[in-house]
Amino acid sequence: MTDLDHNTEQQIFRAARKIFTLKGYNGARMQEIADEAGINKALLHYYFRNKDKLFEGVFRDVLKTLFPGLTNILTADLPLFEKIPLFVSQYIDILTNNPEIAGFVLYELRLNPQRLVGNLRDIGIDMDLIRSQIESEVAAGIIRPVKPEHLIANLISMTIFPFIARPVLMSIAGMDEAHYTKFIEERKRIVPETIIQSLKPIQ
Amino acid sequence: MTDLDHNTEQQIFRAARKIFTLKGYNGARMQEIADEAGINKALLHYYFRNKDKLFEGVFRDVLKTLFPGLTNILTADLPLFEKIPLFVSQYIDILTNNPEIAGFVLYELRLNPQRLVGNLRDIGIDMDLIRSQIESEVAAGIIRPVKPEHLIANLISMTIFPFIARPVLMSIAGMDEAHYTKFIEERKRIVPETIIQSLKPIQ
DNA sequence: GTCTATAAACAGATAGAC
């Protein structure tokens, strides 16, 4: 399956990814996807049978953008204080390039949680590994004890949420586009700093 | 306008709030709202003219659940270290009772950011007030310097995100319903602790 | 493979009886 073999199929898929992530499953129209791809509506059905199957493909594709490389960082063989900034920085870069996908995935999963089934492999984090890393760093006096669920929750919350809540944050803080961009860039430093400070043992 | 005067209207509104927050504007069906309210579809139009107006009312109502009391806490006359746990605890209680509204509001706002216009009053936080409180507590040696945008972003991210990402968090951490409930309750302690630790001056 | 034309189902909205 080379790039040239399925040029139209790829064009459709790219258009579908754009429209679906922007408008959601229920808000997306097959006609709009066809327009975006510059082809006829009937071709969508020729290549992908129906809206559901097209969406399913896009959703898997978006999950692959969002998860695998990142869960790898979390389970890499690095001290927590190195892992955390790496994770935040890479995640912010991905979301800066794909600003809609976090909100898209979480919303569609809430509408339809069973979409997780069958895609769990892409999302899973080895919590036991993180738990044992925490235990050994606690034993070494590097960090204070913390439950892995809460550490992970804090980390991804502070990293992802500003992308989901963008309009609200801009509004309450009175930011324009430029401010928001700067704000996001600053979070590469702020988020790790916040977590690391909270993890340091009390001297 | 007493409760008894508009019993049907209220029934419809409650049903609409349930269906809209659960399925979103695009996913909600007037028929389903009518069924939920136990009345006929035509009555929806009799009371609320059309789907847009019905949604508009629900959206405002949800904003009122989500914001006013909380922004009040943030601008109350209390030390930061007291405000923060209060905010987290109250927000978690509200979201526990209305688990879908955070995701609902943020998603609908992303689809349609202009919904903020005209509702800004409900959402606004007086950032200058928070900024000056930070400055004075820094001057008093109680906390380290921090930009108000980031403090607020950290606070609401860690508080709200676990409700939006519920299925993902449950999945990656292998939690069942009971675990998740306990996890959320724990965050009333964890979130303030994390922020406060990160704010304490280095001794 | 790609198109035009159209079928089939659905969803929002209204007319009009009671």
Add this chain to the structure above:
DNA sequence: GTCTATCTGTTTATAGAC
């Protein structure tokens, strides 16, 4: 105020020509 019946427009999906 509340209902049944129906209209109108939209949207997914297919048939069939090229």
